[in-house]
Amino acid sequence: DGGITQSPKYLFRKEGQNVTLSCEQNLNHDAMYWYRQDPGQGLRLIYYSQIVNDFQKGDIAEGYSVSREKKESFPLTVTSAQKNPTAFYLCASNRGVRTEAFFGQGTRLTVV
Amino acid sequence: DQQVKQNSPSLSVQEGRISILNCDYTNSMFDYFLWYKKYPAEGPTFLISISSIKDKNEDGRFTVFLNKSAKHLSLHIVPSQPGDSAVYFCAASARGTYKYIFGTGTRLKVLA
Numbered sequence: 001d002g003g004i005t006q007s008p009k010y011l012f013r014k015e016g017q018n019v020t021l022s023c024e025q026n027l028n029h030d031a032m033y034w035y036r037q038d039p040g041q042g043l044r045l046i047y048y049s050q051i052v053n054d055f056q057k058g059d060i061a062e063g064y065s066v067s068r069e070k071k072e073s074f075p076l077t078v079t080s081a082q083k084n085p086t087a088f089y090l091c092a093s094n095r096g097v098r099t100e101a102f103f104g105q106g107t108r109l110t111v112v
Numbered sequence: 113d114q115q116v117k118q119n120s121p122s123l124s125v126q127e128g129r130i131s132i133l134n135c136d137y138t139n140s141m142f143d144y145f146l147w148y149k150k151y152p153a154e155g156p157t158f159l160i161s162i163s164s165i166k167d168k169n170e171d172g173r174f175t176v177f178l179n180k181s182a183k184h185l186s187l188h189i190v191p192s193q194p195g196d197s198a199v200y201f202c203a204a205s206a207r208g209t210y211k212y213i214f215g216t217g218t219r220l221k222v223l224a
Contacts, residue, residue, distance in 0.1 A: 004155075006155075031210050033210075033212070035214075040121075040216060041216060042116075042118075042201060042214045042215055042216040042217055043156070043201065043203075043214040044214075045211060045212070045213075048210055048211065050210050058211065088153075090155055090156070092155075096210075097144075097205065097208060097209065097210055098143075098144045098163065098205070100146055100158040100161055101146075101158070101212060102158065103148075103155030103156050103157070104155050105154055105155050106153065106154065106155050108153065
């Protein structure tokens with residue numbers, strides 16, 4: 001079954017620690033994305049990648065880092081520099097421009 | 113600056129009636145629009161899309177209308193069903209870009 005897998009579903013971390021969220025897709029999509037959802041703010045783009053070994057900052061990239069070493073994988077690291085890391089994080093992928101994006105089930109990150 | 117706006121945070125509709133969800137945008141470079149449905153703690157699910165060369169697209173109970181001069185699109189659900197109760201997001205992308213900009217969402221409640 002093709003799809004996007006995000007793990008873990010729930011993640012708790014202490015303030016000041018870096019944490020990496022996993023995103024894997026087996027849809028053979030070239031493009032992958034990371035979004036953040038906060039209450040009342042919709043989905044905001046953190047980073048996106050159009051192709052392996054290339055990625056661009058989205059609208060709220062500060063405090064985050066990504067890598068795209070394999071087509072199937074696009075992990076997101078939430079660093080200690082991110083001021084308000086507690087949020088729901090969504091990974092997505094699509095074939096390219098003007099095509100629908102498919103989303104994973106999300107990771108709820110809570111920093112205490 | 114919110115480029116994609118969903119001004120109604122919530123909407124209640126009786127089962128069997130029509131649900132109309134609205135979305136406005138400000139960027140005249142947007143040429144591809146999508147609607148997503150989202151349940152709590154899950155990733156959004158793609159519903160329907162429309163290109164700027166069209167003014168209407170239908171898929172079963174879902175129809176999207178695009179009014180380019182008014183920079184407005186709407187999603188019609190007919191007939192509405194209790195299972196349609198969810199948060200609906202509209203999204204837009206500009207020609208040749210990979211970035212999808214999402215609205216803040218409208219929570220639809222279909223009353224049985």
